[in-house]
Amino acid sequence: MNDSLTTRAKRIYEWLDKRLLISPLIAKTQRTINFALPSTLTRQNRSRVFWFIYPYYYAGAITAFLAILQGITGLLLAFNYVPSAVGDPGTPTQAYLSVQNIMRSVPLGALIRGMHQWGANLLVAAVAVHAFWAFFRSPYRVGRELTWFLGVFSLGLALAYSFSGYLLPWDQLGYWAATISIQIMRAIPLLGNSLAQILLGGTGLSATTLTRIYFYHVSLLPVVALVLVGAHMLLVILQGVSEPEEAWKTKSEKQVAPLFGPFFPQQIAPVLIVSLVTLGIVLLLSAYAVQFPGDPANKFLTPRFIVPEWYFLWAYGLLKWVGWIYDIVHFAPPAAVFGVDLLSAKVVGILVAAVLFLVLLLLPIIDRGKEVRALRRPLKTAIGVWAIGFLATLTLYALNEILSADLSIPVDTMNLILGSIVIAVPLIAAAPVYLVLRQHVAKGVS
Amino acid sequence: MSMSEKDAPESGKKARHSASRRQFIQMMVALGFLGTIASFLSLLTSLLPSSGGGQQQGEVDNTFRYGPEKGTWYADKSGSEVKVEDFDQIGKGAGVLWRGSIPAILIRIDESKLRGATANSGLIAFSSACTHLCCIATWHLDRPNEAVLFCRCHDGIFDPYDIVKDIMPNGVEYRGARVIGGPPPRAAPIIPVEIRDGKVTGVPSNLETYAYCG
Numbered sequence: 040m041n042d043s044l045t046t047r048a049k050r051i052y053e054w055l056d057k058r059l060l061i062s063p064l065i066a067k068t069q070r071t072i073n074f075a076l077p078s079t080l081t082r083q084n085r086s087r088v089f090w091f092i093y094p095y096y097y098a099g100a101i102t103a104f105l106a107i108l109q110g111i112t113g114l115l116l117a118f119n120y121v122p123s124a125v126g127d128p129g130t131p132t133q134a135y136l137s138v139q140n141i142m143r144s145v146p147l148g149a150l151i152r153g154m155h156q157w158g159a160n161l162l163v164a165a166v167a168v169h170a171f172w173a174f175f176r177s178p179y180r181v182g183r184e185l186t187w188f189l190g191v192f193s194l195g196l197a198l199a200y201s202f203s204g205y206l207l208p209w210d211q212l213g214y215w216a217a218t219i220s221i222q223i224m225r226a227i228p229l230l231g232n233s234l235a236q237i238l239l240g241g242t243g244l245s246a247t248t249l250t251r252i253y254f255y256h257v258s259l260l261p262v263v264a265l266v267l268v269g270a271h272m273l274l275v276i277l278q279g280v281s282e283p284e285e286a287w288k289t290k291s292e293k294q295v296a297p298l299f300g301p302f303f304p305q306q307i308a309p310v311l312i313v314s315l316v317t318l319g320i321v322l323l324l325s326a327y328a329v330q331f332p333g334d335p336a337n338k339f340l341t342p343r344f345i346v347p348e349w350y351f352l353w354a355y356g357l358l359k360w361v362g363w364i365y366d367i368v369h370f371a372p373p374a375a376v377f378g379v380d381l382l383s384a385k386v387v388g389i390l391v392a393a394v395l396f397l398v399l400l401l402l403p404i405i406d407r408g409k410e411v412r413a414l415r416r417p418l419k420t421a422i423g424v425w426a427i428g429f430l431a432t433l434t435l436y437a438l439n440e441i442l443s444a445d446l447s448i449p450v451d452t453m454n455l456i457l458g459s460i461v462i463a464v465p466l467i468a469a470a471p472v473y474l475v476l477r478q479h480v481a482k483g484v485s
Numbered sequence: 486m487s488m489s490e491k492d493a494p495e496s497g498k499k500a501r502h503s504a505s506r507r508q509f510i511q512m513m514v515a516l517g518f519l520g521t522i523a524s525f526l527s528l529l530t531s532l533l534p535s536s537g538g539g540q541q542q543g544e545v546d547n548t549f550r551y552g553p554e555k556g557t558w559y560a561d562k563s564g565s566e567v568k569v570e571d572f573d574q575i576g577k578g579a580g581v582l583w584r585g586s587i588p589a590i591l592i593r594i595d596e597s598k599l600r601g602a603t604a605n606s607g608l609i610a611f612s613s614a615c616t617h618l619c620c621i622a623t624w625h626l627d628r629p630n631e632a633v634l635f636c637r638c639h640d641g642i643f644d645p646y647d648i649v650k651d652i653m654p655n656g657v658e659y660r661g662a663r664v665i666g667g668p669p670p671r672a673a674p675i676i677p678v679e680i681r682d683g684k685v686t687g688v689p690s691n692l693e694t695y696a697y698c699g
Contacts, residue, residue: 243698338588
């Protein structure tokens with residue numbers, strides 16, 4: 040009766056431990072983590088912890104926090120959403136009405152849906168920053184190849200999540216974005232049609248498609264996410280965070296002196312602070328910028344200015360841009376090469392996107408350079424800058440119709456301007472990076 | 486075999502005999518295990534499309550009906566049957582629906598300028614799902630001053646005055662409006678027009694032609 044709270048908690052733990060035999064496991068885990076980053080060695084570097092100095096390290100932590108937030112808000116939304124797209128084109132379906140219901144009638148429904156929507160957007164942004172940062176810093180060169188592979192797959196997972204979630208309200212934008220994506224999928228040489236049949240239950244969108252997409256979004260992908268992201272984060276915890284290059288200077292002195300404190304509590308504390316700030320931003324955005332679904336899906340009417348979500352714009356722009364190049368050089372792709380439209384703009388677009396993904400995935404195998412510092416890798420860093428420029432300008436190109444209408448410039452002129460930008464700007468950005476860094480490296484050697 | 490020889494290099498016939506018996510059992514268990522997994526894999530065939538599931542039942546009406554585009558001259562007639570007298574001047578066109586599921590564009594054209602096909606009472610109809618990625622093309626909505634079928638998604642343009650032969654991915658040969666701009670790989674297929682009691686109807690000569698969007 041007079042036991043203090045801690046004694047009581049201890050007793051409960053002992054009762055559980057007797058049955059589950061978990062204490063050796065916990066002790067071992069603690070040892071492993073502490074062994075990776077011994078606090079005795081970091082004490083002398085205490086002034087140089089994580090916080091303030093290395094803000095770019097937070098992209099991963101923010102991603103993890105947002106993923107948890109997506110899980111919670113998604114769970115709540117699932118209680119009120121009805122995955123049924125049965126109904127006449129242009130009339131509100133059960134799916135559409137249930138989203139309306141969440142927005143108007145369900146207590147705090149609009150806030151929860153807003154958090155889910157904004158959380159998804161911010162998550163993709165955080166993942167992109169995280170991925171690009173990892174690209175430049177090459178942590179995969181020093182024993183983190185598996186973390187990299189898992190990370191690239193998680194990037195694909197985030198996109199699969201967004202794609203499937205975008206369709207769920209069954210409104211015009213989601214419907215047509217999905218239609219275009221499915222038709223692009225069908226254009227994959229040889230496999231396309233079967234893939235569309237298996238993944239989406241048909242070669243066009245139907246009520247069956249929504250059921251399958253819903254199943255992926257709430258059931259299949261979460262399991263995949265737990266495994267992929269869980270393994271990714273476990274590796275980060277076990278191996279310790281890949282440290283900034285400043286830390287390397289001390290390593291020549293035969294002393295392992297990690298810059299950052301141990302995972303718990305020194306590293307996790309600022310992560311929690313950043314997570315709270317992120318939560319605040321998500322709450323603010325979802326309270327003041329709630330987006331209702333558009334008109335109900337109508338398969339007989341494509342809306343004007345149809346664009347996908349911002350993170351797929353580059354792919355959309357790529358399709359348009361390849362078509363524009365073909366027009367400029369008066370190249371009419373042959374109808375069939377080996378039985379498929381191998382050279383049509385959409386297949387070329389698919390192949391370019393596939394190659395980009397494969398290069399990203401296999402980077403630890405392709406990039407054999409010993410140097411990890413971005414400033415000492417002229418070619419690789421220049422390629423990274425070019426890739427960012429290419430994606431950004433393609434995103435701009437995807438908006439050609441909207442820009443030409445807003446600025447009242449003829450579409451053909453607009454295409455010429457934007458198309459040239461896509462070719463020139465990434466090169467103009469990458470060339471000086473390469474030249475300057477090469478000089479920098481040459482100086483360093485001599 | 487190599488394993489058993491390593492384990493017992495000089496123990497002779499008996500050891501080798503029992504080892505191979507063990508190997509046999511191991512192999513059988515492995516085969517059984519793989520067989521079980523393989524038999525479960527067969528369940529994946531349920532993911533393939535079932536035959537006849539989505540077929541339309543009963544009589545299908547071939548009359549064109551006005552489409553759902555807002556802000557057009559036919560907006561208030563949406564869903565009603567298309568009458569030939571509505572198309573009283575050259576260049577007038579409408580988004581229509583054929584057989585309840587095939588979006589199309591019906592246009593009154595200048596027959597003297599038409600190449601490669603003949604119109605019926607000046608009317609010609611095309612399946613309006615773009616052959617590129619299946620967005621619905623429009624007439625005079627996005628390009629009001631040009632006599633073209635225009636697709637909003639990737640700026641595909643078709644010329645309704647220039648009818649050419651083409652082949653669908655499923656091998657069907659057909660005639661359609663030639664692609665004059667943008668990424669569409671094939672012509673927009675013609676739907677043959679027939680006038681019955683003043684109503685404009687389409688002739689379902691080969692429906693396989695219009696199945697390209699699934």
